[in-house]
Amino acid sequence: MTAAALSTPLPRSRREIWCVGGGKGGIGKSLLTASLGWQVARMGRRVVLMDMDLGGANLHTCLGVPPPALTLGDFIRRRVDKIDDVAVATSQPCLRLISGASDLLLAANITYQQKMRILNKIRSLDVDIVLIDLGAGTSLNILDFFLLADQGILTVVPEPTSIENGYRFIKSALFRRLRRAAQTPPVQEIVDQAFDQKNPLGIKSPLDLLEAVEREDPAEAETMRREMAAFQPRFVVNQVRSPVDASVGHQLVQACARHLGVRATYAGYVDYDDAVWRCVRQRRLFMEVAPRCPAAMKVSQLARGLLDGDSLSLMW
Amino acid sequence: MNGRRSYYDVLGIERTASLPQVERAYRFCLEMYGDGALATYSLLDPGEQQEARESVREAYEVLRDPARRRAYDLSLAQPIFRPLREITPTAPPAAVPPLGVAPLPTTGATLAPAPVAPAPEPVAPEPPAPAPALSGPNPVALGEQVTGAALRRFREARGVSLDEIAQKSKISVRFLRYIEDERFEMLPAAVYLRGFLHEYARGVGLEPRGTAEAYLQRVPSI
Numbered sequence: 001m002t003a004a005a006l007s008t009p010l011p012r013s014r015r016e017i018w019c020v021g022g023g024k025g026g027i028g029k030s031l032l033t034a035s036l037g038w039q040v041a042r043m044g045r046r047v048v049l050m051d052m053d054l055g056g057a058n059l060h061t062c063l064g065v066p067p068p069a070l071t072l073g074d075f076i077r078r079r080v081d082k083i084d085d086v087a088v089a090t091s092q093p094c095l096r097l098i099s100g101a102s103d104l105l106l107a108a109n110i111t112y113q114q115k116m117r118i119l120n121k122i123r124s125l126d127v128d129i130v131l132i133d134l135g136a137g138t139s140l141n142i143l144d145f146f147l148l149a150d151q152g153i154l155t156v157v158p159e160p161t162s163i164e165n166g167y168r169f170i171k172s173a174l175f176r177r178l179r180r181a182a183q184t185p186p187v188q189e190i191v192d193q194a195f196d197q198k199n200p201l202g203i204k205s206p207l208d209l210l211e212a213v214e215r216e217d218p219a220e221a222e223t224m225r226r227e228m229a230a231f232q233p234r235f236v237v238n239q240v241r242s243p244v245d246a247s248v249g250h251q252l253v254q255a256c257a258r259h260l261g262v263r264a265t266y267a268g269y270v271d272y273d274d275a276v277w278r279c280v281r282q283r284r285l286f287m288e289v290a291p292r293c294p295a296a297m298k299v300s301q302l303a304r305g306l307l308d309g310d311s312l313s314l315m316w
Numbered sequence: 317m318n319g320r321r322s323y324y325d326v327l328g329i330e331r332t333a334s335l336p337q338v339e340r341a342y343r344f345c346l347e348m349y350g351d352g353a354l355a356t357y358s359l360l361d362p363g364e365q366q367e368a369r370e371s372v373r374e375a376y377e378v379l380r381d382p383a384r385r386r387a388y389d390l391s392l393a394q395p396i397f398r399p400l401r402e403i404t405p406t407a408p409p410a411a412v413p414p415l416g417v418a419p420l421p422t423t424g425a426t427l428a429p430a431p432v433a434p435a436p437e438p439v440a441p442e443p444p445a446p447a448p449a450l451s452g453p454n455p456v457a458l459g460e461q462v463t464g465a466a467l468r469r470f471r472e473a474r475g476v477s478l479d480e481i482a483q484k485s486k487i488s489v490r491f492l493r494y495i496e497d498e499r500f501e502m503l504p505a506a507v508y509l510r511g512f513l514h515e516y517a518r519g520v521g522l523e524p525r526g527t528a529e530a531y532l533q534r535v536p537s538i
Contacts, residue, residue, distance in 0.1 A: 164358035205359075251348040251355030254328055259359050314328075314344070 023165025025136035053135030481519030
């Protein structure tokens, strides 16, 4: 009744956490996160960008914002009470930023309790979408955030090193998830071994792991299968220079399904675009300065797709 | 993944896929499993990539050919091995061992390959060679019980490689090897296996029909 009159842009249940990861550094994760956040905010959602890039937090620079006075570090060290207090405004009205800058040492050594506190507080933010830049690597902190996300976005560029790291990221994240789900010591042992690529059990992929668990404990294997099915990373291919590059995303999805048993999807791609690069040098966001450039158009499509839960599919 | 993947799974398409869709899927898969392809190079070793390419080609060869595809679809609908008699009421159930009438140099286990000398069908009541233009001279019958191992010995004695047969017959080396290894569980249903056996026999210069029927007797029904 009266609730309808007070309606927010989206019902509460739609609040989502999106995490942007990718094994490799320098592939445009931060810029992608910033532009995606900017675009989603422009589409009317209330967005908080959060910089968890431990080694090189620079979302503020991507957005053309000076280093904020308050950062996530102040919240972790309890200098402020509410996580809301460290979310600073940007030039886009619906978009705020929680910076991770200047807390290098702290962020890299965040404890489990601190992590849980952040997660709980994130959930309590009164926004529609929390978009987290995870930074490079496959540390447990990164994997845990990725796993708790409603949308786990995995950035790659069409280069061998990036894709190799992308697969490593997927495997690590999934093994981590399965390790948490494992209930009996023998199965836990198997999953622990799987982390080591040279394990004596010969487990290379999650499918091998599943087989090994199946032999040990069919009931647990069923659990694992469910966990695997629920793990659905979304690929974004960045810096695309040709249709062939763009089709790599489809190949990744297929390869994941066939050889890792992972149900990934292809959220979209963003062109390699000189306009983006020129804007970075001016410390401005290309979405704002050059909204009609090819990269900006693709980010818009990507944002819409992520909001609607759509993905690119092969037109067969 | 349990059970064998169908050709449709291999190409990643629906059973209802049109021919152009089959073509597109085929090209996509070849690209995905290509040498040093971005999406698979760090996931599969070169041998696995190669193997994947082969299964893709094999699937494509069947699915692009409407007749073979129809036959394959039928085989998917039924269990892999129906009792032979059900499928082949014409197959003479009695004549199990060597079918053809050929010189039998059977000396126990160590058999000499049947001489290339034509088996001179003495009282041929039917048209002499039902199979037209086969490779090689007049086909002969295998001089011993038709087993996978015997087929291999014969082939090797003739100096024919599996690759050569594969090239002529368009049957994957893998299946030819399964035939020789008697890995029945990997082979297709009898109706198709028969075709494979015919091709194999032609490739090495054996009489196709008798060879195929004799071999099929070895296949356990279900």
